[in-house]
Amino acid sequence: MLAAVPSPVTVRVPAKINLHLAVGPVRPDGYHELVTVFHAVSLYDEVSVAEGEGPSIEVHGEGAAEVPTDETNLALRAVLLLAEHADRDPDVSVVLRKGIPVAGGMAGGSADAAAALVGLSSLWKLELTRDELSELAAELGSDVAFALYGGTAMGTGRGERIVPVLARHAxxxxxxxxxxxxxxxxxxxxxxxxxxxxxxxxxxxxxxxxxxxxxxxxxxxxxxxxxxxxxxxxxxxxxxxxxxxxxxxxxxxxxxxxxxxxxxxxxxxxxxxxxxxxxxxxxxxxxxxxxxxxxxxxxxxxxxxxxx
Ligand code: ATP
Missing domain, CATH: 3.30.70.890 (GHMP kinase, C-terminal domain)
Incomplete structure (x- = not known):
């Protein structure tokens, strides 16, 4: 009997602004030590992942022409990292719909990476804990972990160590x-x-x-x-x-x-x-x-x- 092909999974992910960004000294690894307060705002990218002969990526929407479609794309990097982590072939096709401005300081690429992690773990039914996802996110970039959480949160280190901040008011x-x-x-x-x-x-x-x-x-x-x-x-x-x-x-x-x-x-x-x-x-x-x-x-x- 043939196994059923799982339906594509679509993830919506917001842009961020920094309400506070304090840049400290350069660390031995070349990154600056940061204390920042991230705030997720209602501009979104949508990332769909599906079983395919992959990995492959298509990009649509605002600024799509400036987004790479090779393995430097952060969403594809997320697919490859998760495939390695789960010991699976990265036979996945990814479709990005950009609503977050590209190279605008709103972490659109990082958002796509976070969305790809969430989408693929759902497609593959991996049942990863939030901590496991955060660790993978931190490997991909400083702002990726925040895009998993959203809300308002303090980031330290390179920005990848996240502590949620209670914000009751819009x-x-x-x-x-x-x-x-x-x-x-x-x-x-x-x-x-x-x-x-x-x-x-x-x-x-x-x-x-x-x-x-x-x-x-x-x-x-x-x-x-x-x-x-x-x-x-x-x-x-x-x-x-x-x-x-x-x-x-x-x-x-x-x-x-x-x-x-x-x-x-x-x-x-x-x-x-x-x-x-x-x-x-x-x-x-x-x-x-x-x-x-x-x-x-x-x-x-x-x-x-x-x-x-
Ligand atoms: P950063 O997160 O580095 O502060 P940013 O928020 O200013 O960046 P991004 O939209 O994330 O801007 O794009 C930065 C660069 O990353 C782009 O110029 C593009 O070449 C590359 N990039 C890689 N993957 C993506 C992606 N999925 N979406 C947008 N840009 C991407």
């Missing part, structure tokens, strides 16, 4: 997307250059954690901060204009997301966010804008009977 954001991307290693390199010779004081994380717990967006606006922002702005000076325009349009605060060039603007509520987005879109200071909210859950299998 926050409303305008996300301003730019043409082109910034390379994360180059932005860290620029930060090292800007800092050379000076001992930067680490940015304390406590104020942002208190503001998240309190839930008042005005308080949160005062404590947002990203050590990579000066480096991203130095490499893409037009971001200064975008950041100013968002605040002039009524956002409570704006910051570069991760290594940029995407900018995130915190707004008092959803209506305000829609107003800020409309105004920013008309000013020509970015390629396009999105309204989003957070925190949202991490990589989750989409129930075919109940699509999002």
């Amino acid at each position: 926050q409303h954001w305008v996300i301003a997307l730019h043409r082109g991307g910034l390379s994360t290693p180059e932005v860290f390199g620029e930060l090292d250059r800007l800092r050379s010779g000076s001992d930067a004081e680490p940015r304390p994380v406590e104020p942002v954690l208190e503001a998240i717990a309190g839930g008042d967006p005005r308080q949160l606006a005062l404590s947002l901060g990203n050590d990579l922002q000066p480096a991203a702005v130095s490499m893409a000076p037009e971001l200064r204009r975008t950041l100013r325009a968002g605040v002039d349009a009524g956002a409570l605060a704006g910051l570069v997301s991760g290594s940029g060039p995407t900018c995130a603007f915190l707004c008092a509520d959803r209506d305000r966010a829609v107003d800020v987005a409309t105004e920013l879109a008309g000013l020509g200071v970015c390629r396009t804008v999105r309204v989003a909210h957070g925190p949202v859950p991490g990589a989750r299998v989409v129930d075919p009977a109940d699509p999002p």
